[in-house]
Structure formats: C-alpha cells, structure tokens
Amino acid sequence: MIYDCLIIGGGLAGLTCGIRCASNGLHTAIISGGMNSLHFSSGSIDIAGYNTKGEIIKKPFDYLKTMIKENSAHPYAKTGIPGVRESLNFITGKFMEEGINLNHNNDMNHFHVTTLGTLKPTFLSQESVFNTDVADIANSHNKIAILNFKGFRDYYPEQTAANLKKNSMFKDKEIILGDISLPYYLNTEKNLHEFRSIDLARIFETERYLPRIAEEIKKASGGASIVSLPAFIGIRNYKTIRSKLQEMTGKFIYEIPSLPPSILGLRLDNALKNSFINLGGEYIAGERVVSGSIKNNQVEFVTTRNSGNIPVQSKFYVLTTGSFFSGGLAAGFDNISEPLFGLKVKGENKRSKWYNSNFFDRKSHPFLGFGVETDSKFNPVSGSGKTIKNLFCAGSVLSGYNPVSEGSGGGVAVSTAFKCAERIIKEIKND
Amino acid sequence: MIKIENISFDHCIKCTVCTMYCPVSQATHLFPGPKASGPDAERLRIKNPELVDSSLKFCTNCKRCEIACPSDVKIAELIQNAKWNYLKIHWFRPRDFFMSRTDLVGGIATLFSGIVNFIIGLSIVRIFMHLFLKIPFRTVFPKYEKTTFRRIFKKELRWSQSEYSKKVIYFHGCYVNYNNNSLGRDFVKVMNALGYGVEMKKEKCCGVPLIANGYIEKAKKNAVYNIASLQKGGGDSKIVATSSSCTFALKNEYSSFLELDNSGIADRIEFVTRFIYNEFLSGNIPKMKPLGIRAAYHSPCHLERMGGVMYTLGILKKIPGLELVVLNSECCGIAGTYGFKNENYDISQSVGKSLFNLIDKAVPEFVITDCETCKMQIEMNTKYKVLHPVTAIAMALDIK
Ligand SMILES: Cc1cc2nc3c(=O)[nH]c(=O)nc-3n(C[C@H](O)[C@H](O)[C@H](O)COP(=O)(O)OP(=O)(O)OC[C@H]3O[C@@H](n4cnc5c(N)ncnc54)[C@H](O)[C@@H]3O)c2cc1C
Numbered sequence: 020m021i022y023d024c025l026i027i028g029g030g031l032a033g034l035t036c037g038i039r040c041a042s043n044g045l046h047t048a049i050i051s052g053g054m055n056s057l058h059f060s061s062g063s064i065d066i067a068g069y070n071t072k073g074e075i076i077k078k079p080f081d082y083l084k085t086m087i088k089e090n091s092a093h094p095y096a097k098t099g100i101p102g103v104r105e106s107l108n109f110i111t112g113k114f115m116e117e118g119i120n121l122n123h124n125n126d127m128n129h130f131h132v133t134t135l136g137t138l139k140p141t142f143l144s145q146e147s148v149f150n151t152d153v154a155d156i157a158n159s160h161n162k163i164a165i166l167n168f169k170g171f172r173d174y175y176p177e178q179t180a181a182n183l184k185k186n187s188m189f190k191d192k193e194i195i196l197g198d199i200s201l202p203y204y205l206n207t208e209k210n211l212h213e214f215r216s217i218d219l220a221r222i223f224e225t226e227r228y229l230p231r232i233a234e235e236i237k238k239a240s241g242g243a244s245i246v247s248l249p250a251f252i253g254i255r256n257y258k259t260i261r262s263k264l265q266e267m268t269g270k271f272i273y274e275i276p277s278l279p280p281s282i283l284g285l286r287l288d289n290a291l292k293n294s295f296i297n298l299g300g301e302y303i304a305g306e307r308v309v310s311g312s313i314k315n316n317q318v319e320f321v322t323t324r325n326s327g328n329i330p331v332q333s334k335f336y337v338l339t340t341g342s343f344f345s346g347g348l349a350a351g352f353d354n355i356s357e358p359l360f361g362l363k364v365k366g367e368n369k370r371s372k373w374y375n376s377n378f379f380d381r382k383s384h385p386f387l388g389f390g391v392e393t394d395s396k397f398n399p400v401s402g403s404g405k406t407i408k409n410l411f412c413a414g415s416v417l418s419g420y421n422p423v424s425e426g427s428g429g430g431v432a433v434s435t436a437f438k439c440a441e442r443i444i445k446e447i448k449n450d
Numbered sequence: 451m452i453k454i455e456n457i458s459f460d461h462c463i464k465c466t467v468c469t470m471y472c473p474v475s476q477a478t479h480l481f482p483g484p485k486a487s488g489p490d491a492e493r494l495r496i497k498n499p500e501l502v503d504s505s506l507k508f509c510t511n512c513k514r515c516e517i518a519c520p521s522d523v524k525i526a527e528l529i530q531n532a533k534w535n536y537l538k539i540h541w542f543r544p545r546d547f548f549m550s551r552t553d554l555v556g557g558i559a560t561l562f563s564g565i566v567n568f569i570i571g572l573s574i575v576r577i578f579m580h581l582f583l584k585i586p587f588r589t590v591f592p593k594y595e596k597t598t599f600r601r602i603f604k605k606e607l608r609w610s611q612s613e614y615s616k617k618v619i620y621f622h623g624c625y626v627n628y629n630n631n632s633l634g635r636d637f638v639k640v641m642n643a644l645g646y647g648v649e650m651k652k653e654k655c656c657g658v659p660l661i662a663n664g665y666i667e668k669a670k671k672n673a674v675y676n677i678a679s680l681q682k683g684g685g686d687s688k689i690v691a692t693s694s695s696c697t698f699a700l701k702n703e704y705s706s707f708l709e710l711d712n713s714g715i716a717d718r719i720e721f722v723t724r725f726i727y728n729e730f731l732s733g734n735i736p737k738m739k740p741l742g743i744r745a746a747y748h749s750p751c752h753l754e755r756m757g758g759v760m761y762t763l764g765i766l767k768k769i770p771g772l773e774l775v776v777l778n779s780e781c782c783g784i785a786g787t788y789g790f791k792n793e794n795y796d797i798s799q800s801v802g803k804s805l806f807n808l809i810d811k812a813v814p815e816f817v818i819t820d821c822e823t824c825k826m827q828i829e830m831n832t833k834y835k836v837l838h839p840v841t842a843i844a845m846a847l848d849i850k
C-alpha cells in the first residue's frame with residue numbers, strides 16, 4: 020500500500036521516471052490531474068537548439084559542454100552529459116517497443132517545419148517529420164506540395180508557404196498549395212464534429228478512405244514528390260497509414276504539427292502511458308495532489324482531492340508537475356510559488372520582470388526560466404531552508420534553464436527524470 | 451442568472467483535449483464532442499436556452515472529458531445540466547420509465563423471478579422489446595434473483611451482526627438487492643472478517659438511472675429520502691456501498707447536480723474498496739489464502755473520476771495468489787442504461803470494442819471490476835465471468 024515511488028504529474032518527465040522505476044520492479048504510481056503539455060507540443064524532442072545569442076546549434080551534445088560551463092545551475096550540469104545520452108537511449112528504446120521510431124540526424128540537430136512555416140531545430144522526431152530520406156528528397160526535388168484538408172480550421176498552408184519562402188533552403192523551390200476533401204465528411208447536417216485535428220485523425224485512423232484520400236493527394240499535389248499535411252494521419256496506426264499513402268501516391272508524406280490538440284504529441288503520450296502500464300505502473304488520471312506534508316525534512320504523505328483522511332504514502336516522491344501552464348508553479352499578484360510543498364522557488368517576484376514586451380522575442384520570457392531550486396541530486400529545498408531527502412524534482416518545474424530560448428524542454432524533462440529514477444532505484448536497493 | 455459555482459466553462463482554454471479522450475465522439479460523428487457541447491455551447495445556452503441541441507443525448511456522462519481537461523472544467527456536468535434542465539420532457543416514455551425504475555421493476559421481478567427470467571430470455575419477447583420498446587435484441591438482461599438481499603439479510607445474516615464491536619451501514623443498491631445477492635453476502639463476510647458488523651437502513655434507488663433518463667424530480671425525491679434515512683442514527687459509522695455509481699451519486703451528485711444538502715452523510719460515505727484500503731493500511735488485514743487465479747482489472751469511468759482506482763488496486767494487490775493484469779483505461783460503453791437502448795447500441799458496442807480486445811489479449815480467467823453495469827457489458831461481450839473486488843477477497847477468505 021506504501022509505494023516505492025510516487026510521481027506527481029504525468030508529463031514527459033513523470034512518465035519517463037515512472038517507466039524507469041517500474042522497469043526496475045519498483046512499486047510505482049503516477050498521479051496526474053489533466054493532460055500534460057505533450058498534447059500541445061510539436062511531438063519532437065529538443066535537447067539544445069540555440070546558444071545564448073539565439074544562434075542555431077548544429078551539434079547539441081558538443082554544445083552541452085559550453086552550456087554547463089556557462090551555467091553551473093543548469094539541470095544538464097546535474098545530470099551530466101553521459102546521463103543525457105543514456106536517458107535518451109532509454110526512452111527511444113521504450114518508444115520503439117511501442118511502435119514509434121524517433122529519429123535523429125547522425126547525432127546532429129535537424130529542422131522541423133512549424134505551423135507558421137518557420138524552421139525549428141530539434142533532436143528527435145517521428146519518421147514523418149525526420150528520417151534519413153527527407154533531406155535528400157528535399158534537396159533533389161524542386162517541387163513541394165503543402166496541402167490542407169478542406170474545412171480544417173487550425174492550419175493555413177498559405178502562411179506556411181509564405182514563411183518557408185523566406186528561408187534560403189526553400190527560396191528556389193516551387194511550392195504547390197492545395198486542398199484534399201472528403202465530401203461526405205463536409206456535410207455539416209450529418210456531421211456535427213468540429214474539424215479539429217483529432218476529428219480528422221479519427222477519419223484517417225479507420226483506414227477506410229485511404230484510396231480516396233490518396234487520389235485526392237495525387238490530384239492536389241501536381242508533380243511534387245514531397246507532400247506535407249498537417250499532422251493528423253492517424254494515431255495508433257499512423258505508420259501503416261503513412262506507408263500505405265506513400266505507396267498509393269508514390270510521394271513522400273511529411274507531417275507539420277498543427278495547433279493544439281497535437282496529434283504528434285498524442286502519439287508520444289499514448290506510447291509512454293502504455294509502456295508504463297504494461298510494466299505494472301499505476302497511472303491515476305484525473306486526480307490532483309493538493310498538498311504534501313513535510314516532517315523532519317522528509318515528505319510524510321500527500322493528500323489528493325479525493326483522499327480525505329487517508330494519506331497517500333510512498334518511500335520516495337517525485338515532483339513533475341510542470342511549469343505555470345500545467346500548475347506545477349503558481350503566480351500570484353506579486354509572487355511566484357510551488358503550490359504543493361511550498362518549495363523554495365527561483366525567479367522574480369515582481370510582475371514586470373516576468374515577461375518581455377515582444378511576445379515572439381528570441382530570448383523568450385524570463386518566467387519560463389523560473390522554477391524549483393534543487394541541489395545537485397535534484398532534491399529540493401523546503402520553505403524553511405532544509406533539503407528534502409525523499410523528494411526529487413524533474414522536468415519543467417525545475418529552475419536553471421529556459422526551455423524555449425534554449426530549445427531544451429524535452430531533453431531536460433527526459434534526462435532529469437531518468438536521473439531521479441536512477442537515484443531512487445539505488446537508494447531502495449541499498450535499503 | 452449565472453450561478454457563480456457553474457462558471458468553470460470560463461476556464462476553458464479551447465485546447466480540444468477533452469474531445470481527444472471522449473469515447474463517444476470517437477465512435478460517432480453525430481456527437482460534436484465535449485468541448486463543443488460543453489463549454490463552447492454553454493456560453494450561448496446561458497443567453498438563450500433554446501440553443502441547446504438534441505445531440506446532447508449522445509453523451510454517456512462517462513466523465514472521461516473531465517479527467518483529461520487540463521483546466522478542470524466540469525464539462526460532463528455542464529452537458530448533463532443542459533440536457534435535462536433545458537430539454538424538459540413531458541410525454542410518457544415506457545422504456546425509459548421502466549428502465550430507470552430499478553427498484554419498482556426489481557421488486558416485482560424478484561417475486562416472479564423464475565417466470566421473468568424465462569420470459570425475457572425468449573427470442574419472441576426480445577423481438578417485441580426490440581420493436582416496441584427499442585431495446586436491442588442482443589441485450590442479455592441481468593437475471594433476477596429469487597428473493598431480495600434485504601430479505602436474506604433479515605432472515606439469515608442479521609442475527610450475528612451485533613457480535614462485532616464496530617459497525618458499518620451498508621448501502622446495497624438495486625443491483626445487489628435484485629440481481630446479485632451473493633455480492634451482498636460477500637460484503638457481509640468481508641466486513642465481518644475485518645471486525646465490523648453490518649447494519650442496513652431503508653433505502654431507495656440512489657437515482658443514477660433516473661438522472662440518466664431525465665427523471666430529475668423523481669431522482670430528487672429518492673435522494674431526499676436516502677439522505678434522511680441514512681442520516682438517522684448510526685452515529686459516525688461509515689456508510690459503505692459496493693456500487694461505484696451509487697457512491698458517486700450519494701457523495702457527489704446529490705449536491706453538485708441535484709443541488710441538495712447531503713453534508714450530513716457525504717463525509718461518511720465510502721466506496722467499499724476505499725474503506726477496506728484504510729483498514730488494510732492500519733494493519734487490519736484478515737487471513738487470506740492464495741487464490742491461484744489470473745484476472746484482468748478494468749477501472750470503471752466513475753471510479754476513476756472519484757479517484758478510487760488507487761484503492762481498488764491497493765487491496766487487490768494484497769490478495770495472495772492473484773495475478774493481476776491491469777488493463778489500460780477504456781470506457782466499456784454501457785454507461786448505465788445507455789447501451790440498453792436501440793439508438794445507442796452501435797455506439798455503445800463501438801466504444802467498448804477496444805476494452806473487449808484488451809481483455810481478450812490479457813487471457814485472464816476472470817475479469818475484475820467495481821461496477822455492475824461494466825460487469826453486464828463485459829459478460830455480454832466477452833467469454834469471461836466478471837467479479838467484484840469484494841468477491842475476490844471473499845473467495846480468498848473462503849479457501850480452507
Ligand atoms: C505548449 C508547450 C509546447 C511545448 N513543446 C515542446 C516541444 O515541441 N519539444 C520539446 O522538447 N519541448 C516542448 N515543450 C517543453 C516542455 O516543457 C517539455 O518538453 C516537457 O513536455 C515538459 O514535461 P513535464 O513532464 O515537465 O511537464 P508537463 O508536461 O507540463 O506535465 C505536468 C503534468 O503534471 C500535472 N499536474 C500538475 N499539478 C498537479 C497536481 N497538483 N496533481 C497532479 N497532477 C498535477 C499536469 O496536469 C500535467 O499533466 C513545450 C512546452 C509547452 C508548455
């Protein structure tokens with residue numbers, strides 16, 4: 020009844036930690052209220068995309084050394100560079116077991132195309148976003164088709180095209196814009212759904228209309244050999260669907276992340292949850308931890324919205340509740356805090372220092388760098404200044420890095436969570 | 451007037467994550483999904499109730515949308531409220547009327563159980579029900595018992611209960627009373643093994659099927675009756691229920707949906723696995739012998755919403771010799787009386803399909819779940835017998 024490891028927050032960090040602990044046989048549970056930020060992400064995992072000047076990093080693992088040197092409080096300084104690599108190998112292995120290949124570009128970053136048509140450096144992507152062919156095909160062919168599903172509200176191919184054209188890599192390419200449609204699904208009297216990415220993904224998921232869709236793609240894409248679609252070509256069976264479509268059309272099918280909900284992110288989330296549950300982990304969804312009790316510098320128990328008088332207890336706890344967006348950090352009128360344990364937080368209390376006036380500032384916003392302060396082992400410090408030994412923190416609840424300006428969110432989440440799990444496994448073994 | 455407690459729709463960030471997890475919008479394009487039917491439409495509905503559309507009837511109230519929502523919007527509650535508060539139905543609907551009167555129908559059917567079970571099993575009767583009552587032909591109705599659990603309790607079980615120093619009040623619900631007496635017996639056995647005597651108060655159907663079928667006033671009447679009856683005497687003894695849906699109604703929906711004051715009982719109401727968990731946690735674990743079975747566990751939607759799965763898993767893992775395969779969380783599709791209606795049959799089957807596949811893949815000997823309608827649905831659609839967690843414990847207590 021007392022867990023070995025109780026993880027609060029089921030995002031990329033919480034799930035990575037949970038999978039590592041459960042795969043080592045620990046009695047592990049994840050309590051997670053509400054879905055995590057993978058549902059809003061590109062579905063690619065960034066490690067280090069930009070340096071402090073905002074320039075693009077080609078070889079992230081080389082750059083990590085500089086990063087750590089410049090900022091000794093960076094989470095990567097605490098995981099160590101081999102730790103980052105080990106954790107990524109571990110998690111890509113788990114994704115593979117669940118049928119998702121995450122590809123990298125020979126240990127270098129690659130670009131993925133955003134909804135807006137800008138290019139973002141990232142390290143690991145699904146094969147519809149990056150594989151070894153994509154660069155070759157893009158370089159050797161002159162025509163690209165950017166297609167949309169007629170009636171889909173969350174994507175504007177014209178915008179993607181206009182922004183791509185500004186980029187030197189695409190300056191000389193011919194971009195064909197077009198729509199595909201399935202008339203039956205546009206009969207709004209029969210169909211009340213909203214035409215968000217999830218509705219379309221479900222149509223693809225049935226595999227019923229693929230020949231028809233393939234015809235539409237051929238018709239709309241002219242002579243282009245690369246065809247991009249917003250990412251909705253299926254959820255669980257997207258690999259089959261993609262290869263069938265490629266076969267039927269003779270074209271390379273590329274996916275561009277759409278506005279939320281993100282299907283690329285959903286695939287990752289599904290895979291991680293499956294993996295965790297199959298390893299015997301308990302995933303408690305829709306439940307929120309409301310507070311934690313600390314006594315003698317140890318977490319005694321936590322209370323959830325429904326636990327009432329029954330304390331939820333574990334030998335070790337991991338806090339992976341995310342940043343402000345997910346509720347791991349809270350902002351008051353003129354203060355920021357960690358709401359569950361009242362942990363010491365690093366950041367600015369003054370509201371005017373939280374953000375930059377330019378929304379798309381390359382330096383991003385200071386608030387994204389705020390977070391919980393920890394020692395080198397990821398143990399946090401309580402409000403009264405004492406290190407809490409049986410509580411670890413990982414992922415975007417941490418301070419010391421800015422996921423957006425650095426392009427490091429996914430890598431920090433995976434590597435810090437993995438490190439926490441390793442520590443817990445070791446301590447339990449020594450017990 | 452906008453009620454201040456009902457403005458959670460304003461917290462919606464329009465991310466559509468709820469619709470990603472709605473099993474019904476996965477199964478049919480006729481349902482616009484929780485986001486569109488919940489927070490989106492609510493903003494219009496509070497201005498003009500006529501804007502409510504008939505597609506709301508597709509919602510099963512499984513509450514998976516609420517579990518998924520990152521902003522804590524009470525989506526299913528908004529839909530339920532809109533469905534019945536604005537869409538008042540006055541005409542007589544024989545099927546829905548009888549289906550939701552579980553205690554009236556159950557009371558009569560147990561008196562003539564032999565005949566009733568025989569008749570509802572006949573093809574000709576099922577064809578009639580399909581055509582005239584719009585109940586799917588393939589529905590297998592739960593069998594009615596020869597007697598009610600209350601009578602059994604009165605005749606056989608009541609006498610020994612005063613031997614125990616501690617006591618619980620048992621809310622058995624309609625299903626145990628009319629369709630599954632043995633779960634009631636198992637409950638008494640397990641409570642006694644934990645050192646608790648069992649007492650029962652007068653009770654009416656908790657109201658869940660009434661709410662689901664739009665008989666809100668009748669549900670309120672039952673709720674008022676139950677609150678008064680359970681409140682009387684009993685001190686601070688826990689009121690324990692074996693049905694997760696009854697528990698959810700008594701503890702939450704009486705106040706949140708029916709807007710009644712249940713504060714006198716809410717804190718004392720416990721779902722049985724949580725109650726047992728607490729006992730186990732304090733070291734009160736009765737002697738159980740190894741079961742030697744492999745079972746798949748399915749977590750019912752409403753139990754998930756109550757945060758109760760943790761407790762069920764906690765106690766199941768304490769049963770020796772129970773090899774447990776915990777299934778990935780999926781809705782079974784029955785949703786109380788929903789799947790027992792012609793117009794919902796295909797949706798219900800399509801929703802449940804992934805769960806049935808998961809069960810088959812797990813190759814268990816039994817399935818374990820906390821909810822009676824999940825049990826009916828799984829037994830209708832797979833070859834496995836479904837046990838309640840309490841029954842699993844009772845089995846382990848019985849082994850000599
Ligand atoms: C919109 C957005 C897009 C992003 N896109 C990318 C990307 O494309 N690539 C990339 O590498 N990084 C991206 N990031 C960076 C991101 O921070 C990390 O990649 C990573 O997903 C963070 O994971 P996490 O587990 O730390 O937190 P989250 O994913 O935020 O998960 C936190 C979880 O904790 C739960 N929770 C919070 N409080 C409680 C509580 N009290 N009780 C129970 N549960 C609780 C939340 O409901 C949530 O499910 C993005 C971030 C955001 C916000």
Ligand code: SF4
Binds near residue numbers: 461464488519522
């Ligand atoms: S999940 Fe919640 S916040 Fe997102 S669209 Fe649905 S109701 Fe709104």
Ligand code: SF4
Binds near residue numbers: 473474509515516526
């Ligand atoms: S309660 Fe269930 S069926 Fe209704 S909208 Fe929410 S997820 Fe869909």
